[in-house]
């Protein structure tokens with residue numbers, strides 16, 4: 001089910017097809033979204049926004065291997081279109097899959113491996129095997145952003161069970177264990193038969209079917225929280241990125257909301273001579289608001305450029321999402337956009353020439369609109385108090401190293 005509860009994917013055990021339904025508020029009824037997806041399915045997951053569905057296709061007499069296919073909803077044709085090729089499971093054991101909230105990161109057991117969508121080649125790029133312990137094939141769960149994964153092994157330790165978690169380290173670009181294995185309370189509990197991570201990956205619920213704590217084989221669920229490292233809890237105080245601008249400076253504030261593919265989005269600020277000043281992105285989190293504020297001298301002319309590496313901007317359909325950016329200069333909104341292709345440029349500053357001089361970067365295709373913001377009159381006195389900018393909401397995830 002999608003995060004808002006309005007989209008569900010369903011299948012029947014023998015039907016050989018998957019259907020997706022969306023709840024329509026106006027008619028108060030469930031309407032089928034797109035056509036049938038013709039696959040046998042013994043596992044189904046759907047992205048938070050209901051736009052991507054992953055299906056585990058069981059082995060058959062003809063095809064002895066289980067595999068995973070992923071479909072995304074295509075607005076214009078109102079149909080489900082396969083994303084990339086099929087992802088093969090191992091020949092033996094259970095095959096479970098889980099997708100990130102964006103639907104572009106897929107984890108599969110067993111062995112535990114993560115696949116990420118490469119949009120350029122429309123294929124699934126597979127990463128290294130994260131865990132090859134064949135016993136961990138009971139359950140898998142993943143945080144929304146695809147950077148924390150939990151796997152369960154109900155048959156470990158003579159069917160007592162255990163759960164293992166991993167985290168993706170953006171610096172080393174590798175997966176590492178997150179704390180020690182979590183073990184069952186008692187022999188025969190089958191702890192880890194199900195695992196479920198919260199959206200942020202910090203809370204983990206684990207089922208144990210045959211735990212005796214509430215009666216003979218009554219079963220229980222343990223809910224655990226990851227504790228940040230023992231140094232200062234930096235996550236509790238968001239970093240201040242709104243600088244105070246001096247009297248001879250104006251603040252430039254960027255509010256950028258990413259789409260489903262934040263790693264395509266970057267931006268850069270250069271002065272009128274092309275000298276580098278600031279840059280940002282690519283971004284890690286999809287559908288997320290990023291705020292940046294900088295001070296620029298009131299007499300300076302500079303060019304803000306936003307780029308999209310896949311040349312399709314940062315919006316506008318249910319698959320890509322509805323990303324956009326807003327630029328405020330001296331507390332005035334000067335540009336709001338998202339529907340561009342490769343690049344969009346805005347020249348900013350009271351001293352900017354009325355036309356872009358030949359010394360400015362000329363690589364911009366002429367088909368891409370260039371917006372200029374050259375205020376005709378600026379207040380003669382720059383604001384002397386702190387501009388009424390809301391504090392930044394940029395959030396840094398602290399490293400989670402231990403489990404209680």
Ligand SMILES: [Ca+2]
Pocket residue numbers: 187188189210211212216217
């Ligand atoms: Ca028991």
Ligand SMILES: [Ca+2]
Pocket residue numbers: 261264308309310311312313314315
């Ligand atoms: Ca894009």
